[in-house]
Amino acid sequence: MNIDTLIHARWIIPVAPDNRILEDHSLAIHNGRILDILPTELAKENFTPESEHHLDRHALIPGLINAHTHASMSLLRGLADDLPLMTWLEEHIWPAEGRWVSEEFVADGTRLAIAEMIRGGTTCFNDMYFFPDVTGRVSSDAGMRAAVGLILIDFPSSWATNSDEYLHRGVEVHDQFRNNGLITTAFAPHAPYTVSDGPLEKARTLADELEIPIHMHVHETAGEVAQSVETLGKRPIQRLYELGLISPSLLAVHMTQLTDEEIALMADAGASVAHCPESNLKLASGFCPVDKLIKAGVNVAIGTDGAASNNDLDMFSEMRTAALLAKGVSGDASAVPAFTALHMATLNGAIALGIADETGSLQVGKAADITAVDLGDLETQPIYHPVSQLVYATGRDKVTDVWVAGKQLLHSGELTTLNSTDILSRAKQWQSRIGEKDEIIEFSHD
Amino acid sequence: MNIDTLIHARWIIPVAPDNRILEDHSLAIHNGRILDILPTELAKENFTPESEHHLDRHALIPGLINAHTHASMSLLRGLADDLPLMTWLEEHIWPAEGRWVSEEFVADGTRLAIAEMIRGGTTCFNDMYFFPDVTGRVSSDAGMRAAVGLILIDFPSSWATNSDEYLHRGVEVHDQFRNNGLITTAFAPHAPYTVSDGPLEKARTLADELEIPIHMHVHETAGEVAQSVETLGKRPIQRLYELGLISPSLLAVHMTQLTDEEIALMADAGASVAHCPESNLKLASGFCPVDKLIKAGVNVAIGTDGAASNNDLDMFSEMRTAALLAKGVSGDASAVPAFTALHMATLNGAIALGIADETGSLQVGKAADITAVDLGDLETQPIYHPVSQLVYATGRDKVTDVWVAGKQLLHSGELTTLNSTDILSRAKQWQSRIGEKDEIIEFSHD
Numbered sequence: 001m002n003i004d005t006l007i008h009a010r011w012i013i014p015v016a017p018d019n020r021i022l023e024d025h026s027l028a029i030h031n032g033r034i035l036d037i038l039p040t041e042l043a044k045e046n047f048t049p050e051s052e053h054h055l056d057r058h059a060l061i062p063g064l065i066n067a068h069t070h071a072s073m074s075l076l077r078g079l080a081d082d083l084p085l086m087t088w089l090e091e092h093i094w095p096a097e098g099r100w101v102s103e104e105f106v107a108d109g110t111r112l113a114i115a116e117m118i119r120g121g122t123t124c125f126n127d128m129y130f131f132p133d134v135t136g137r138v139s140s141d142a143g144m145r146a147a148v149g150l151i152l153i154d155f156p157s158s159w160a161t162n163s164d165e166y167l168h169r170g171v172e173v174h175d176q177f178r179n180n181g182l183i184t185t186a187f188a189p190h191a192p193y194t195v196s197d198g199p200l201e202k203a204r205t206l207a208d209e210l211e212i213p214i215h216m217h218v219h220e221t222a223g224e225v226a227q228s229v230e231t232l233g234k235r236p237i238q239r240l241y242e243l244g245l246i247s248p249s250l251l252a253v254h255m256t257q258l259t260d261e262e263i264a265l266m267a268d269a270g271a272s273v274a275h276c277p278e279s280n281l282k283l284a285s286g287f288c289p290v291d292k293l294i295k296a297g298v299n300v301a302i303g304t305d306g307a308a309s310n311n312d313l314d315m316f317s318e319m320r321t322a323a324l325l326a327k328g329v330s331g332d333a334s335a336v337p338a339f340t341a342l343h344m345a346t347l348n349g350a351i352a353l354g355i356a357d358e359t360g361s362l363q364v365g366k367a368a369d370i371t372a373v374d375l376g377d378l379e380t381q382p383i384y385h386p387v388s389q390l391v392y393a394t395g396r397d398k399v400t401d402v403w404v405a406g407k408q409l410l411h412s413g414e415l416t417t418l419n420s421t422d423i424l425s426r427a428k429q430w431q432s433r434i435g436e437k438d439e440i441i442e443f444s445h446d
Numbered sequence: 447m448n449i450d451t452l453i454h455a456r457w458i459i460p461v462a463p464d465n466r467i468l469e470d471h472s473l474a475i476h477n478g479r480i481l482d483i484l485p486t487e488l489a490k491e492n493f494t495p496e497s498e499h500h501l502d503r504h505a506l507i508p509g510l511i512n513a514h515t516h517a518s519m520s521l522l523r524g525l526a527d528d529l530p531l532m533t534w535l536e537e538h539i540w541p542a543e544g545r546w547v548s549e550e551f552v553a554d555g556t557r558l559a560i561a562e563m564i565r566g567g568t569t570c571f572n573d574m575y576f577f578p579d580v581t582g583r584v585s586s587d588a589g590m591r592a593a594v595g596l597i598l599i600d601f602p603s604s605w606a607t608n609s610d611e612y613l614h615r616g617v618e619v620h621d622q623f624r625n626n627g628l629i630t631t632a633f634a635p636h637a638p639y640t641v642s643d644g645p646l647e648k649a650r651t652l653a654d655e656l657e658i659p660i661h662m663h664v665h666e667t668a669g670e671v672a673q674s675v676e677t678l679g680k681r682p683i684q685r686l687y688e689l690g691l692i693s694p695s696l697l698a699v700h701m702t703q704l705t706d707e708e709i710a711l712m713a714d715a716g717a718s719v720a721h722c723p724e725s726n727l728k729l730a731s732g733f734c735p736v737d738k739l740i741k742a743g744v745n746v747a748i749g750t751d752g753a754a755s756n757n758d759l760d761m762f763s764e765m766r767t768a769a770l771l772a773k774g775v776s777g778d779a780s781a782v783p784a785f786t787a788l789h790m791a792t793l794n795g796a797i798a799l800g801i802a803d804e805t806g807s808l809q810v811g812k813a814a815d816i817t818a819v820d821l822g823d824l825e826t827q828p829i830y831h832p833v834s835q836l837v838y839a840t841g842r843d844k845v846t847d848v849w850v851a852g853k854q855l856l857h858s859g860e861l862t863t864l865n866s867t868d869i870l871s872r873a874k875q876w877q878s879r880i881g882e883k884d885e886i887i888e889f890s891h892d
Contacts, residue, residue: 328733382523392728
C-alpha cells in the first residue's frame, strides 16, 4: 500500500496502552493520521512510503503537551527573577505588559515560544494570553497544535476594555478557529482573584454552550487563598464550586493549596489539574500534592507556565521535575514513576484539553503527533529501560524529529516551518526595546 | 607577549569577585594558568597566542565542580528507579555492585562519567567509590581534575576486606597521586551507619596528618537518624562531633535532616555541605535546608550524586534544581538567586575540596579550568541577564568548549582526550552483562 510516511524506530512508546514498549517497530502515517504500528519487518513488506525515516537509536513517543503556558511571555524571559509571585507580577510583569503587549509582541513572542517548543519535542500547548487570535494564527501557520485561551480578566488591556468585551472577543476568536484542525479554544478566566462572579458565570455558560474547557489559575499561592477567605469568607475553590465551575470542563492550574476535601471535590467532579512544578518552585508558591491528586483519581497534566517564570518551555525538564518533586513532597520514592510522568506530559494533557480522541498517545486513528528522541548518546547509556532514560536522563536536546498531524515540523534538529534567524533577530529587537540592560549589568574590569 | 591561548568571549563571569559580568573581555592562558582577563581590544594588542578562540555568543564561567558523585556507577544508570533509598541500596545496588564491581568496571564506568561531565561543562568531580586508584588514573589520563575518595566502609568488598586494609590502601592511593597536579584525595568514610567509631577516628587522624578533607554521606534520611538515636542514643552528627569529625575538613553530603543547632554547629566548625537536590528528591530522602545553611554561613556546594540515583551527572540541571528547590523549601522566592547558585556550583565546591587556590573561579593565577556556554540559541533569548539564563534557561547541551588546567578537553562539542565510540561500546557490553532486560521490557504488538 502506498502511504505518506513510514518511521522505523528502535523503540515505540505509545503511552496508551500503559506501560508498553515496542521494540523494532514502525509507525505508518497517512493523511496526517497514524495508520498502523507494527513490527518493522512487517511494515517493510506492507507499505511503500513517500518518505521513510530510519531512527535506529531513537524512541518515538507521543508529542509532549504543554498544559499551561503564556507563549508570548517568552519575550520577558529572565526580565525579573528571584522574586515572589505578587512582587514579580505587580512590580515587573504587569507594568512591562502594560507598556509592551500588542499584536506584534504576541506574534513575535509566540513564534519564539513555538520554535523552542518544537525543538524540545512539544507538539501542543495550552495558552492563556491577550490577542489569542494572533496566538492561534501564528500556531496554525507554523503547523503547531494549540489550545488558545479566551482570556478574561477584570482590568482593561490592549485586547479588551471590560468583561463583556473580553467575552465577546473570545467568542469571535472561537468562531475564527472553528474549522481549524490544529487550533481549539478554552475560556481562560485569569484567576479567582482577578475575575469577579458575574463574568465567571457568563464564561461558564458560554463554555458549556461551545463545549470547550475552562482554563484558569486556581490556588496558586497561600496568599490568594487567605485573601479570599478574608474578603469573601470562603476559599476560591468553594467559590468556584458555588458558581458551577468545578466540572469536567475545568483545567485548574497550579493548585498548590489543597485540602483533602478539595482533592475529593476535584476528583468527584472529574476536573483536571495542570501541574507547573518549576514555576511553583521558582515563585515559592507552594507544592501541588500531585501524588494525592493522582491517587484520588484526578487527571493531572504538566505545564511549563510562561518563560517569564520558569524560564523555559522545556517539557522534558518539567516532566522530570514533576517526577522528582512528587517523590520529595509525598516522601514516597515510588510516587509518580517514570511511565506515569510520561503519561502526564502527553495523554493527560490531551484529556484535560478535550482532545484525547485526536492526540496524546500513539494509537491507530489519532493524529500523527510524534516526537523522536535519540537515546544513543553517552548521556543515556547504558539503557536498562528506555522510559527511565526519557524521564530521568534525557534532555530536550536529544529530540531530533517532530511531526504534528503528520507534517514534519522538526527534521534532524532543523525547524521546517519557522525561520530561526528571523525569530532570533526579532527577539533581539524586543530585548533592546524592553531591556534595562545598563541598570542590570555591571561593566567592570579588575 | 607570546602566550598559549587567548579566548575572546561575549561575557566572562569570574564568580569571584561576586556578582560581576564582564562584557567583550578576553581570557589569556599560559602554562595552564589564567594569565590575564582584560577587554578584548586590549588583549589583541597585548598578546600573541598560539591558539585563539572567538566565542562571540558565549559566556565563560569557571568549570563546574561536582561536589559529590560515584562516577563509575554510571554503568548502573536506570537499573533501579522509583524506589526508596534502603530498598534501592539493599535490594538492587549493593547486590549489583557485589557481583560486578572490579577494576575494569571502575575504569569503564569512570570514563563514561568523565565523558558525560566534560560534555556538560564540569571540570572537577569529588568521587567516592571502590578502586579510587583506578578513578584517579583514568581521570588524570583524560586531563580531568578529580578529588578521589579513599573509601572506608565496615563490610568487605573487592577493594579491601577490613577497615585497616581500606585505610592502608587509601594512604597508598594518596601517595600515588601526591605529585599529580590534577588529582587530590579525601578520606571517604561511606556513612555513619556503615562505619564504626574506631575506623572513623583513624580516618580523622590520617586526614589531619595528610591535610586532606573527609567526604561522607551524613543525615541523608530520617531513617538513618532515627536508627542512630535508637541504637546509640544520639543523632549521627552528635556522634561525629564527639569523634572530632565536625571540622573545616568535613564535606558532609546530603544533610536533609538538620536541627537549627546542628546548622549552627556546622557553621561554627567551618564545615562544608554537598547538596544533591535531585538525588534527594528521587529517593524521597528529604529536603536539605540550603537557604538556612547559607544564611548561617555554611559553605554549600552542589553535587549530582551517582548516575544510579539521579540519573545523570548534569551540573547545569543540578544547579537549577538547587536554585528552584531552595525557594520552594524556604517559601522565599529570593532564596538562592542565580548568582548564588553559580557560586555554589563552582567556587564553593573548590572551597569544600580544599583546592580554592587552584580552581573554582576565573582569577589571574588560578588554573585555567573554564567552561564556555553558547547563549546565542533561541532557548536563551532574549538576554536581559546572562547569569539568569545560565541558571534558569540553559542546559548542558549549550556547552561548547571546556579547558582544564589550560588543556582543551572539549572542542566545539567534541571530546579531545576520550574516545566516545569506545566508551559507548563498553557501556553496551556492560549493559548486556548486567541488564535484566527481558524481565523489564515487555515485547508486544497490538
